[in-house]
Amino acid sequence: MSEFKFNLPNTEPLLIVISGPSGVGKDTVIQRMKERNLPFHFVVTATTRSPRPNEVHGKDYFFYSPDKFAEMIEKGELLEYAIVYNDYKGIPREQVMDALASGKDVIMRLDVQGAATIRKLCPDALMIFLTIQDEDEMVNRLQERKTETPEELKLRIATARQEMTHIRSFDYVVINREFHLDETVDIIISIIVAEQNRVKQRVVTL
Numbered sequence: 001m002s003e004f005k006f007n008l009p010n011t012e013p014l015l016i017v018i019s020g021p022s023g024v025g026k027d028t029v030i031q032r033m034k035e036r037n038l039p040f041h042f043v044v045t046a047t048t049r050s051p052r053p054n055e056v057h058g059k060d061y062f063f064y065s066p067d068k069f070a071e072m073i074e075k076g077e078l079l080e081y082a083i084v085y086n087d088y089k090g091i092p093r094e095q096v097m098d099a100l101a102s103g104k105d106v107i108m109r110l111d112v113q114g115a116a117t118i119r120k121l122c123p124d125a126l127m128i129f130l131t132i133q134d135e136d137e138m139v140n141r142l143q144e145r146k147t148e149t150p151e152e153l154k155l156r157i158a159t160a161r162q163e164m165t166h167i168r169s170f171d172y173v174v175i176n177r178e179f180h181l182d183e184t185v186d187i188i189i190s191i192i193v194a195e196q197n198r199v200k201q202r203v204v205t206l
Contacts, residue, residue: 011196014105015096015122015204016040018188019115020130021160023138023145025176025184026109027060029130032185033107041099043108046072049087052147062092079206080110080117085155089114093206100204105192112163119169124202126195128188129170133177135161 020026034042046062048069057063064072069088072078081090091108099106110118118125132138142148142156167173172191176184195202 012201012203013100013103014192014195014202015100015118015125015206016105016107016192017110017115017118017125017127018107018130019110019112019127019170021112021138021163022156023141023160024130024132025141025181026130028181029176029184029188030107030109032181033188036185038189039104041095041102041104041106043091043095043099043106045089045109046078046081046092047087047089049085049089080114080121082111082113082117084111084113085152085159091118097206100206105196112166116166116169122204122206124204126192126202127170127172128191129167129173130176130184131164131167131173133175137178 018026018030030042033040044058044060044062046064046069048064048066049061051057051061051063055061055063066088069081069090072090072092073081077093078090079093079096081088089111091110091114096106096108108114108118115127119127132141138160139157142153142160148156174184174187174191
């Protein structure tokens with residue numbers, strides 16, 4: 001009697017987008033994932049805004065002048081870019097392509113506008129929407145950061161409310177509950193592991 005063999009699919013590298021409104025903890029979640037030394041490539045976003053206290057060029061963001069950013073746009077060096085709260089943000093193309101070519105899963109931290117662009121470029125990208133339990137908590141988090149003027153804070157809150165309406169454009173939603181950061185990260189990891197083991201693999205084409 002011959003042995004039956006399964007034809008298991010090859011695991012393709014995933015392009016993972018973690019998105020959501022301001023104040024839901026995207027940066028904090030990404031930082032905890034890095035602290036766990038997970039085998040992902042975490043994309044460093046380029047921006048024209050000024051660094052916040054303790055932010056490091058090349059680690060938290062690539063901080064570029066408007067002229068340098070414009071040059072990158074002209075040369076097609078950005079996978080996507082957008083104006084976010086009066087500053088440009090974008091994803092360096094080469095960084096993503098090199099990581100995918102090496103077989104690594106790639107994680108992008110994007111605002112909702114950027115996530116929509118990536119969804120059009122790569123319909124098989126894994127889209128995760130990060131949110132919190134209620135609007136009051138989001139407003140409190142934004143206020144506690146103390147990184148914006150009252151006018152800028154008002155704009156962020158209004159934008160966040162609008163971004164919440166896009167939740168159904170994503171594959172998964174994860175609630176980042178206060179004081180449950182590791183639980184949030186565990187849920188995201190479980191989603192990624194499940195996707196890695198799908199019979200029909202997502203195929204990243206950019």
